[in-house]
Amino acid sequence: MMMPILLSALAMTVIVALRYLLTSGGFAWLTTRVRPGYYAKLGSQMHSEIAWSLASTAIYGVPAGIIAWGWQNLGWTQVYSNWNTYPLWYLPVSILLYLLAHDTWFYWTHRWMHAPRPFKIAHAVHHASRPPTAWAAMSFHPIEALTGAVVIPALVFLIPIHVAMLGIVLTIMTIMGVTNHMGWELFPRWLVHSRVGNWLITASHHQLHHERYSCNYGLYFRIWDRICKTDRGLADAYQQ
Numbered sequence: 195m196m197m198p199i200l201l202s203a204l205a206m207t208v209i210v211a212l213r214y215l216l217t218s219g220g221f222a223w224l225t226t227r228v229r230p231g232y233y234a235k236l237g238s239q240m241h242s243e244i245a246w247s248l249a250s251t252a253i254y255g256v257p258a259g260i261i262a263w264g265w266q267n268l269g270w271t272q273v274y275s276n277w278n279t280y281p282l283w284y285l286p287v288s289i290l291l292y293l294l295a296h297d298t299w300f301y302w303t304h305r306w307m308h309a310p311r312p313f314k315i316a317h318a319v320h321h322a323s324r325p326p327t328a329w330a331a332m333s334f335h336p337i338e339a340l341t342g343a344v345v346i347p348a349l350v351f352l353i354p355i356h357v358a359m360l361g362i363v364l365t366i367m368t369i370m371g372v373t374n375h376m377g378w379e380l381f382p383r384w385l386v387h388s389r390v391g392n393w394l395i396t397a398s399h400h401q402l403h404h405e406r407y408s409c410n411y412g413l414y415f416r417i418w419d420r421i422c423k424t425d426r427g428l429a430d431a432y433q434q
């Protein structure tokens with residue numbers, strides 16, 4: 195029984211690593227087209243972002259691989275694959291629930307990591323990227339990677355979700371993680387400044403966190419930043 199679990203953990207680590215390399219690599223390439231020269235002097239920083247990120251892929255991959263094995267073989271988790279298990283309206287609702295839960299967890303653990311000791315021990319690694327690049331998406335100290343890696347594996351036991359919707363959640367997580375760090379705004383102005391966009395976190399918002407440290411702690415939504423008065427708006431320099 196041990197061998198298949200180990201293989202699943204290893205396979206998931208490889209998948210997470212490939213996902214990281216392809217997504218970060220893709221957006222890093224796009225950055226060379228959109229903002230030529232922007233990463234020109236960041237070569238050694240990007241090397242360490244890649245090294246920390248690859249270490250993080252194992253921390254994300256191992257629990258996910260173990261749970262994927264348990265889901266397949268022992269019926270673990272509330273992940274379902276039959277479209278009729280829950281009503282169809284629940285499909286988008288489940289995505290939103292996952293994003294809101296992840297955002298809440300991220301906001302509070304992120305604020306905790308800005309306390310002097312946790313910052314020095316763990317979170318300083320992520321903030322060593324000045325400015326961050328598309329490769330910084332998973333550039334975390336192992337302690338920080340662990341706080342991020344437990345979220346989805348815990349949620350799949352708590353909140354029912356269709357396997358395809360889980361795929362969408364993971365895609366959003368991956369793309370936002372990369373694009374929020376790449377140094378320019380991917381989304382059009384009309385969306386970022388719209389009524390809905392005002393509640394969403396994109397690069398213009400997270401960039402300001404990397405500039406000022408003590409604001410804009412959220413992940414997907416500006417809800418907690420607004421409630422806790424830590425929202426300082428957008429970094430104007432990174433508008434299109």
Ligand SMILES: [Zn+2]
Pocket residue numbers: 320326375400404
């Ligand atoms: Zn960041």
Ligand SMILES: [Zn+2]
Pocket residue numbers: 304308317321403407
């Ligand atoms: Zn931070």
